[in-house]
Amino acid sequence: MIPRQYLREHPDEVRAALDARGYDDVDVDALLEIDAEWRDLKAEGDGLRHERNEVSSKIGQLKQEGKEEEAQAAIEESQELKDEIERVEDRADELEAKLEQGLLELPQIPHEDVPVGEDEADNVERDRVGFDDLRDLPDEVTPHYDLGEELQIIDEARGAKTTGGGFYFLKGDGARLEHALIQFMLDVHREQGYHDIFPPVPVTSASMRGTGQLPKFNHDAYRIGGAEHDEYTDDDLWLCPTAEVPVTNMHREEIMLDDDLPLKYQAYTPNFRREAGEHGTETRGIVRVHQFNKVELVNFVRPDESYDRLWSLIDEACEVIDRLGLPYRTLDLCTGDLTFASARTVDIEVWAPGTDSEDGPEEGGRWLEVSSASNFEEFQARRAGIQYRPERHESAEYLHTLNASGTAVGRVMVAILEYYQNEDGTVDVPEALQPYMGGTEVIEGHDPVGESAVGAGEKE
The missing domain is CATH 1.10.287.40 (Serine-tRNA synthetase, tRNA binding domain)
Incomplete structure (x- = not known):
């Protein structure tokens, strides 16, 4: 604030x-x-x-x-x-x-080095990685949603049946790939000095205010209960939109000592947002969905160290993508595209070659944001009352908070399914993930499960 x-x-x-x-x-x-x-x-x-x-x-x-x-x-x-x-x-x-x-309701003041612009079209590309040595791709790369259906590893129809649009099932090697990515990411960041946190998924309104999700973005979040469930309205709980919320609020209304800093936490959670796509246009696939898994990196630092930490945080998130061998780029977000609480943000976007978009690279395909590394300076700390004492005898000051996805699991999976796709419709498992997949090197798909030969729900 x-x-x-x-x-x-x-x-x-x-x-x-x-x-x-x-x-x-x-x-x-x-x-x-x-x-x-x-x-x-x-x-x-x-x-x-x-x-x-x-x-x-x-x-x-x-x-x-x-x-x-x-x-x-x-x-x-x-x-x-x-x-x-x-x-x-x-x-x-x-x-x-x-x-x-x-x-x-006042947003953060952007850092002076943030490029001025109206929207994502004015973001500034910092660099591209991995495009000098691209692997051979099929003449026509199948989009992940069609490929997932052909391999029987993604089931959107049953997700919609059980829960609604924007939810999906992962099956067989799809589920194994999701679990493998989560554990791989946690292991990478543990090597970088992160402490593991497994937070509660529901969070209170006070926690949502502390990190800036409320009051501005209450319509994007899922609230537990409501007017139609009067017996639950006193719970005052929301489904976690990002692990940033519970992990940052772990230290709400606390005063740390200088020796405690910097603090580096990582947390895996399922996340819930009303993200139907750009004006409802993206209705297929698992890119813009209402439930998704993510490993989040949350940092608490001294104010004079927060921008050095931001560049290190970007490198820590990029290491996941580097080890997976996926091409990607980084972007400086402009003022008009910053999140409510951020003073400066750098996005990491992987290349998914299966579906062309207007802003995709010259090789075709499209960019998928898998991490936003943000410095909130003291904005969240002031809202949540998180302070530290530079010296034990000195007055408490607000510290700085930062976070980044380390990274968004579902979108990384999309990039793997499309970039590591073979001409015969199989998918190579990135070498770094193979130990987490029990040594599996290629995802070949499997026969439908629980379906008759003439199709699900049909009878001869």
Whole structure:
């Protein structure tokens, strides 16, 4: 969250940041007016309390001197002042709540080096890796959704039947590949010094506010219960949209010591978001779905080290893709494409050659984002109350938080199925994954399970 003092002292910078990010629904002047009235009321309340203390201190003396009428008048004046103080404090509390709500809806101020732009079309490519030595691909690469159906390893139809659109089953080697990727990623990051965390999947509204998912993006998340389930509405729980939420909030309202930092956590979780695709256009496959697995990397660092840590974090996420031998690129996100809480973000996008897109590389195919490495500076720490003491005797300060996917499992699987595809429709297992697949080198598919020869659900 942006400190109210920063808003008060740098309103033009806040306006410029909002404009660069494309936020035109935030009234900075209204927030400043609320803040000004709140400060006036706080000063008025302080004055009234001082006046009441002076009046109250005279009451006993007047009674001792036998001045009952004057003492009674002082008592009445003290009561009037008390009532006025309560009125002022009630109004101040009302304004405080409005101001806090307004501040919660202000996005992060972008770092000065973030490229200015309106949307993803203005992101800046940093580099490409792996395109100098591409493997031989089939003349026509089959998209993962068709290939998954042919190999009987992805079943979207049954996912839709049991749960709804945007959910799917993985079967046989598809399920094994998913498990292998998760364990492989965890092992890679463990080598990099990450501590393993296995967090709870449901999270509270306070946790969602702490990392910036609420109040801005409540419509994108899945809430447990609702008006139609009154007995559950008191749970105040959401399904985890990313492990960033529970892992960051592990330390909510805590003060760490300097010796504790930096902290590097990794966590695998299933994640749930209402991500139907760009305006509902991408309805096939497992790229834009409502449930997906991800290994998340969360860092807590000293403020003066956070940007060095960001570049290291990018390298740590890229190592997964490097070891899998997948071609990829990195992008500096522009101001208009930054997430709500991020001061600077670098995306990692793998190349999936099975489906062409307008922004795909010259080799065809398309880019799939598998990680966003972000520095939130003190934005999340301030919202969640996460601090540290530079020295034991010094006052606590807000630390900086960062995270990155390490990486998004389903999209990496898509890239593997398309990039490691062979002419005969089989898929080579990347060498780094073979030990996690029990030595399996090629995914050849299998016969349908639980289906008659004439098709699922049909009878002769």
